[in-house]
Every structure is written in structure tokens, then in C-alpha cells.
Amino acid sequence: MTAATPSATVDLSALPPYALALKERIAYLPEAQIDRVLRAFQLGAQAHAGQERKSGEPYITHPVAVAGILAELGLDAETIIAAILHDTLEDTELSRETLATEFGEVVAELVDGVTKLDKMRFGSRQEADAESFRKMLLAMARDIRVILIKLADRLHNMRTLGAKDAPSRRRIARETLEIFAPIAQRLGMNKFKAELQDLGFRALYPDRYRVISERIRAALGNRREAMGKIEAALSARLAADHLPARVVGRIKSPWSIYSKMRNDHKSFAQLMDVYGFRVVVDSAMSCYMALGVVHALYKPVDRRFKDFIAIPKANGYQSLHTVLLGPFGAPIEVQIRTAEMDSVAERGVAAHWAYKTDSGPANSAQARAREWLSSLVDSSASTVSSSEFIENVKIDLFPDEVYLFTPRGDILSLPRNATALDFAYAVHTDVGDHAVAARVDKKLLPLRAKLESGQLVEIITAPSAVPNPAWLEVVVTGKARTAIRQYLKHLQHEDAVDFGHRMLDRALDAQGSSLDGIPPAVLDRFLDTSKLKRLEELLSDIALGNRMPDVVASQLLASRGRKAGKPQASAHAHEKIRITGAERGVLSFANCCHPLPGDEIIGYLSSGKGIVVHREECPNVVELRKSPERCVAIEWDRDVQGDYRAELRIEVINRPGVLATVAAAIAAADSNIENVEYVERDAAAATLLFAMEVKSRKHLADVIRRVRRTGVVSGAYRYPL
Structure with missing residues (x-):
């Protein structure tokens, strides 16, 4: 209309x-x-x-x-x-x-x-x-x-x-x-x-707001005279040094008081026992001159000076921050900035319209905002879920930053607690994907190392290095999290398609057919009826346990106009699907029995989870076999890589140092201990349960042998048996 x-x-x-x-x-x-x-x-x-x-x-x-x-x-x-x-x-x-x-x-x-x-x-x-x-x-x-x-x-x-x-x-x-x-x-x-x-x-929180607001009003009433004296002293000293300046007292807001009480575990009295002032001068040079003046008037507190003029915050904010020891025994927080910086601090990107300026792009709140927004566009393009995108944005919206230098001398700002891996992804996604370590101030550190302002960071990469799921526990920035998830989803999809292909082929083979034997028109009709766009989606669905391979095989054969016959023995019908353990997007390993390379294993299709691998002798397998259509015949490949969780139940003589002795024996066998707990304990003996990482059943046997040789162990068994 x-x-x-x-x-x-x-x-x-x-x-x-x-x-x-x-x-x-x-x-x-x-x-x-x-x-x-x-x-x-x-x-x-x-x-x-x-x-x-x-x-x-x-x-x-x-x-x-x-x-x-x-x-x-x-x-x-x-x-x-x-x-x-x-x-x-x-x-x-x-x-x-x-x-x-x-x-x-x-x-x-x-x-x-x-x-x-x-x-x-x-x-x-x-x-x-x-x-x-x-x-x-x-x-x-x-x-x-x-x-x-x-x-x-x-x-x-x-x-x-x-x-x-x-x-x-x-x-x-x-x-x-x-x-x-x-x-x-x-x-x-x-x-x-x-x-x-x-x-x-x-x-x-209306009640909390009311209480804190009333206490702020009461505190300001008691401090008005002291604030007036400090303001007059600052103004007089700046005027004596011929520095035109405007001095304004700053009052903390109820929310800032509340959030600092909650996050920094400080009392109201501690937070209010600070006098805040803003000094506004006419030029950046005058800011540094004013800093010298206020430091001459009151003694500065060591390590409490920050220069956001030389290194602006990510949002374009510029100011000098210093803390002084005041005449009343309480610290004085002083911010020194120009009128233009004050406008940008109050209005941010909107200052562009209200305050015409020729300042360079490095200091422009608008340029920095656009840079952030373009990174959000990249993140949005690679994040399917809107909720996940918001979580990533929230991470970036709390910019308690650290400032870091690249080998070229460029400055990157990252959130507090950012790691070397976050830095790698901030440089470029490809650098992050292939990162293996970092050189921080010329010292070699792991990717999980947390960074501090002022450090020079260089990322070491290797073409063969790729992201792994554990990296999601290391990073704090939305960009790094999005890139890692994107890679893992792609990897999971590829694994699922490959695994689903093998499972469907095996199911069709058992009925005397194969996937290549299904006419394209029949396959397209089946996909359309199942509301699937591509064959890859069907294969991924099978691998993730959302569709049974035997049922899909029967439906495809019926669509072809041939009744699914009784399973026929063929050259491949009884072949097991081999796994390397690297199919982590499709496979998971049961916590009830902790299967290891070398064990006889069986797979169980769990809806949405894919194949859950159990040991053949696991007590739960009896129940799982009641759903034969969900059981998958699998076995370990000859070449298996990686570490697998195992548990050892160890009975020891209860005496000082026994835990350290056993732990040393496990470490000597090149096994990494994840957790240890006492199961039973009395004056004479104790039973310990160790969770550890091993490479195979043979590696676990080597660990058990070393543990039994310590002289403090009366029994060591794989748990569960």
C-alpha cells in the first residue's frame, strides 16, 4: 500500500x-x-x-x-x-x-x-x-x-x-x-x-539498585568537601603551569559498583574509598604535560599508569589513566584527555558526526568499529546457528583487553585470558588452523599459554597440523571458536559420509546388491521421499545412528522393484568395518568398558551420537544385542593412532609415598595420568583407581607390569575386568 x-x-x-x-x-x-x-x-x-x-x-x-x-x-x-x-x-x-x-x-x-x-x-x-x-x-x-x-x-x-x-x-x-x-x-x-x-x-534487581544508590548518595554527601579541595588543588596547579584545563569530579554508577563488588569480591567501602577526576586539555601533548603536573602534585601509585593515547582501546577510546596517593589517605584516579578524546569516549562512533576531526584512521572509533563489524560478518557466514553466533559475539563484547605485538610491530588487542591460539586465529584463520606452538618474547610456549599486555608473539606453524576438539577448551575469542568448530564440523561430516557409505554398502551386500547397483533415478526418488537433498546427507544420517543401514538397504531394494530377500552370504557379507579411532566425529568409546586398540569390539548405533564402541566382553553388550539392527560389526585397523582412556584398579600397601611410587611407574611407561582416587582405605591397605591414557591393550599391559614391579603393589587389574 x-x-x-x-x-x-x-x-x-x-x-x-x-x-x-x-x-x-x-x-x-x-x-x-x-x-x-x-x-x-x-x-x-x-x-x-x-x-x-x-x-x-x-x-x-x-x-x-x-x-x-x-x-x-x-x-x-x-x-x-x-x-x-x-x-x-x-x-x-x-x-x-x-x-x-x-x-x-x-x-x-x-x-x-x-x-x-x-x-x-x-x-x-x-x-x-x-x-x-x-x-x-x-x-x-x-x-x-x-x-x-x-x-x-x-x-x-x-x-x-x-x-x-x-x-x-x-x-x-x-x-x-x-x-x-x-x-x-x-x-x-x-x-x-x-x-x-x-x-x-x-x-x-530493583532492591539491589535502591540500596546501592542510597549508599552512593550518602557517601557523596560525606565526601563533597574533600572532593572540592582536591579539584581546586588540581585546577590551581595546572593553571600555575599555564595549562588550560577543565577538571571534573567523576562519580561511579550503581551498576559499576555492583558488578565490581560481584566480580572483584570487593566491599562497597573499598570501591567508594576512591576519588575520581577527569582532566580535559587542548592537545595530546598537553595530556602528557598535565600528567607530569599531577604527578608533581600528588605521588603516583606504582604500576597504575596506563597510556591509552599511544595504544587506543579496541573501541577507539583514548586517555591517560593514573592513580595518585591523595591528601586524605585515599587513592585518586585521574583520566587525562583532549576535548576530542572526551567526545569520542562519550559518543564513540557517533562523535564522527558531532565532532569533525582530521585524526588518523588508527585513532578513529569508526575505523575500529568497522573492522570489528567486518569480522562479525565473516563469523556469521561460517556459523549456521544464530544462537551460537550470539554466544561468540558476547565473548567479543566484553573487551577487557590485552595488547600484543606481532613480529612486524603491529598491535593486536584480545580479551583478557586470551591464549597464544587466540592470537594465532586473530592473525589469520590459516595460521590458527596450522599452529603448533608460540614464541612469546623469544621463549617457546604451548598454544594454551595465556598472554599478557606488551608481549611480542610469534606463531610457529606446520602444514600437517590441524585443529582438534580440545582446542575449544583453550580459546576465548569468538573468531577462534567459530573457526575451530567449522573445521571440526567439516571433518565430522566427511567421516560420517565415509562411514555411512561403508555401512550401507555392507547392508546391501548382505542382501546380494550394492550401492552402485541402485539406479540413480531410484536413489533420487528415495532421497526426495526422505526429504534429503543429497546422498551425503543420507550416508551421514546412517553413520550418526539416525537411520538403520539394513532398513535403508531394504527400502532402496523395494524402490527398485525387487523385494529384499533373505540375507545372502557373499564374499564381503561377513567382513567387519575397520576403524582407526581417528573417526572421532562418528565414533565414541563407551565409558562402561573403555575399549582399547587390540580388544575385540562391537559397535552400537546410538541415535544422534553415531557408533558407540564397546568391548565384546562388556556386560552391557548382552542387552545391546537385543537390538541386532543397531549392532555394527567392527574391528580395529592394523594402523591405529592416538591415546585412549583406560582405568586401573591397584591394591597397595598403605604407607607414606606409595601414591608417588605408583604414579612414577605409570609415567615411566609413557602413560599420562588423568585422575586418581581412593576407592577403599584402611590402616594396612588401600585400593586406588587410576584413569590414564594409553595407546593400546599392549601398552596397558606394559603399564601393569611396571606397576607390579614397584614392590608396594599387591594387585593391579584393568577396570572393569
Whole structure:
């Protein structure tokens, strides 16, 4: 439907007070642009006519308030217009074509970017939110103004959250704290972040918010005089050294107090026993001169100085941070920055519009935000699940960073607790996939080594090296996690297809046929009936236990117009499928019997898990054989690699040092101990249960021999027997 086009001139006398207030806020725009914004208001008011918010106000008051928040940031007319119209595509009859015709393609694209996914259907509320969030991030990558509108939309919704019911308030507040506040922080918009966090905190934990807010007010009342004296002393000393500066006292927010109490295990008194000040000067050189002045006034605390001007944070934030010993026995935290840096710290990427600057791209919050967004696009392309994508993004949204140097002298920022493996993937996915070790400050370290700011890191690679599942326990960045999962999924699929092919061929062979003997037309018809796109999907389904190979074989033969006969003995019918143990995407090893290379084994098809391998003598096999269609005849290949879990039950004489003696014997046999526990213990004897890694049944026998020779062991047995 095409709405009527509003008139070219706007009658100001017909505008409601909230629209006139918006007109005053956008006074920085040229007259022609102001008129376009007011025409957008008329179109939006017409489209939303008759709609109300939960509070009973006309719905149009919400988009106008969102536009007002963006006007405070000094944003351009297209963004203001898109904010006014941001809900029209979803909630009204207005079409995208009308928006594009009336206000241009840029506005239509921005509105489309923030429109929720109302027409798509998802399995759960969480999944719907995840997919909507994913779309928003990808729209951000095309035009960063999309997220500015979305953040302003969320900020106004949080300011008016009282009209919602309690469950909705909690859900929206949690989403705000987990997703939107961290995005604002990642984009350097600290003013938005602080208000979103405090509003989210108040809605999620109203009692905690009230108690902490009251205590902050009381503490500030007692400290006002001391803060005034310190502020006056700083201002006087800077003026005496002819440094024009503005000194402002900083007050911690309820959310920052609460999160530090919870995460750093500090008391309220410890956190409030700090005086915070911001010193704003006219140039970067003046920042360093001001640092010298404040260090001359009060003694600095050792190792508490940070230079974010030379090395900006990942979101473009720049400032000098120092901690001083004050005159009242409490530390003084001082941030020193220029007016431009202060604008970027408050507004982040939005400072680009409000604060015209010639600073280089290395210092630009916008350039850094775009770099982050492009990495999100790469991550999204290789992550199928929206929920998994959000988890990866959340990891990157809490940038408590370490700054690291590449051998070329480039600086990479990674989250705290990042490992050498995270660094490898940050350099390039190929470097991560083939990493084997790291040289950190010229010292050789394993990939799991955690990194610290200032280190020079070089990754050592090998063409034969590939990711393994244990790496997922090592990495903390979303990029590394996505790349490793992608590789493992590809590997699992290849293994599953190969294994499924062998199982189906064996089932068909038992009935006197083969997969090559099934006509392509019959196979295509069967796949279509089974709602499968390719043969690989069918084979993977068989290997993962979702379809029985005998049943599929019978169905294929029936589709071919031939009844499945009795199983016929052929040259290959009784051959077992050989396994190397490397098929970890398809195979798992039963915890009840811990099969090892060299054991007689049997496979059991478990739905969704693939083949679970048991020892033939496992007590559970009797029960498993009651479902013969799920039993798979398998055996170990001649060439088996890797380590396998085994358990030893060891009876020892209970005396000091016996555990160390046995552990040393196991280690001497080249076995890695995973766990040890006492099963029974009295004054004379004890029974120990060791979990360890061995390469084969023969290797385990060697371990048992060495253990029995220690002289402290009365018995050593494989467990279970």
C-alpha cells in the first residue's frame, strides 16, 4: 500500500509539543533538512494513527523520542528521519517503496535494517531473538547508523519500561545488560552504555539498585568537601603551569559498583574509598604535560599508569589513566584527555558526526568499529546457528583487553585470558588452523599459554597440523571458536559420509546388491521421499545412528522393484568395518568398558551420537544385542593412532609415598595420568583407581607390569575386568 505523500511545507501550528521539542533539538541542521524531518514526522504520525503504547500515549511519541536522543548526538538528517520511521515497516501499512520515494534509498535501507523479523517463524523465542540480532549486526556492517538507531530505540524503551509487566521487564533488562550495553561499549559510546546498564540494573534487581544508590548518595554527601579541595588543588596547579584545563569530579554508577563488588569480591567501602577526576586539555601533548603536573602534585601509585593515547582501546577510546596517593589517605584516579578524546569516549562512533576531526584512521572509533563489524560478518557466514553466533559475539563484547605485538610491530588487542591460539586465529584463520606452538618474547610456549599486555608473539606453524576438539577448551575469542568448530564440523561430516557409505554398502551386500547397483533415478526418488537433498546427507544420517543401514538397504531394494530377500552370504557379507579411532566425529568409546586398540569390539548405533564402541566382553553388550539392527560389526585397523582412556584398579600397601611410587611407574611407561582416587582405605591397605591414557591393550599391559614391579603393589587389574 502507498500512503499519501505529506505536503512539502509543514504547518508548525499543527505540530504537537513533542514534535516542536524535536525541532528545537535539530536546530543544528540546515533549514531544508529540518523541513524533511518534520515531513517524516507527519508521515509517521499518519501511519501510526490510532496506535498506542502500553502507557496509553500515542505510539508516535516513541519514535520521536528516539529521534530526539540521536539529535543530542548531532547525527545527520537521514538518521533522524529513519529513527522517526523505524517501526513503520513492521507495525503499519507503509511500504518500503514509499519510504524510498519520499526520503531516498538511504533512509529506506536504514529503516529496513532496524525492522524486526516479524514474518519469520522460529522454534523458540530465544532463537527468534538470536536471528533478529544477527540481522541487526549484519545491517550494522552495511551502515553503522543502523545500530545507533537501535541503541537509541532500546534506551527510550528502557526509560519507559515501567509500563511493561514484570516478566517482560526482566527479559528486556537482561537482554539490555547482556547485548545492548556491551555493544554500546564496544562502539565507544560510554554515555549510552552507562545509562543502559543502570536502567537494566534497576529493572532486573530493583532492591539491589535502591540500596546501592542510597549508599552512593550518602557517601557523596560525606565526601563533597574533600572532593572540592582536591579539584581546586588540581585546577590551581595546572593553571600555575599555564595549562588550560577543565577538571571534573567523576562519580561511579550503581551498576559499576555492583558488578565490581560481584566480580572483584570487593566491599562497597573499598570501591567508594576512591576519588575520581577527569582532566580535559587542548592537545595530546598537553595530556602528557598535565600528567607530569599531577604527578608533581600528588605521588603516583606504582604500576597504575596506563597510556591509552599511544595504544587506543579496541573501541577507539583514548586517555591517560593514573592513580595518585591523595591528601586524605585515599587513592585518586585521574583520566587525562583532549576535548576530542572526551567526545569520542562519550559518543564513540557517533562523535564522527558531532565532532569533525582530521585524526588518523588508527585513532578513529569508526575505523575500529568497522573492522570489528567486518569480522562479525565473516563469523556469521561460517556459523549456521544464530544462537551460537550470539554466544561468540558476547565473548567479543566484553573487551577487557590485552595488547600484543606481532613480529612486524603491529598491535593486536584480545580479551583478557586470551591464549597464544587466540592470537594465532586473530592473525589469520590459516595460521590458527596450522599452529603448533608460540614464541612469546623469544621463549617457546604451548598454544594454551595465556598472554599478557606488551608481549611480542610469534606463531610457529606446520602444514600437517590441524585443529582438534580440545582446542575449544583453550580459546576465548569468538573468531577462534567459530573457526575451530567449522573445521571440526567439516571433518565430522566427511567421516560420517565415509562411514555411512561403508555401512550401507555392507547392508546391501548382505542382501546380494550394492550401492552402485541402485539406479540413480531410484536413489533420487528415495532421497526426495526422505526429504534429503543429497546422498551425503543420507550416508551421514546412517553413520550418526539416525537411520538403520539394513532398513535403508531394504527400502532402496523395494524402490527398485525387487523385494529384499533373505540375507545372502557373499564374499564381503561377513567382513567387519575397520576403524582407526581417528573417526572421532562418528565414533565414541563407551565409558562402561573403555575399549582399547587390540580388544575385540562391537559397535552400537546410538541415535544422534553415531557408533558407540564397546568391548565384546562388556556386560552391557548382552542387552545391546537385543537390538541386532543397531549392532555394527567392527574391528580395529592394523594402523591405529592416538591415546585412549583406560582405568586401573591397584591394591597397595598403605604407607607414606606409595601414591608417588605408583604414579612414577605409570609415567615411566609413557602413560599420562588423568585422575586418581581412593576407592577403599584402611590402616594396612588401600585400593586406588587410576584413569590414564594409553595407546593400546599392549601398552596397558606394559603399564601393569611396571606397576607390579614397584614392590608396594599387591594387585593391579584393568577396570572393569
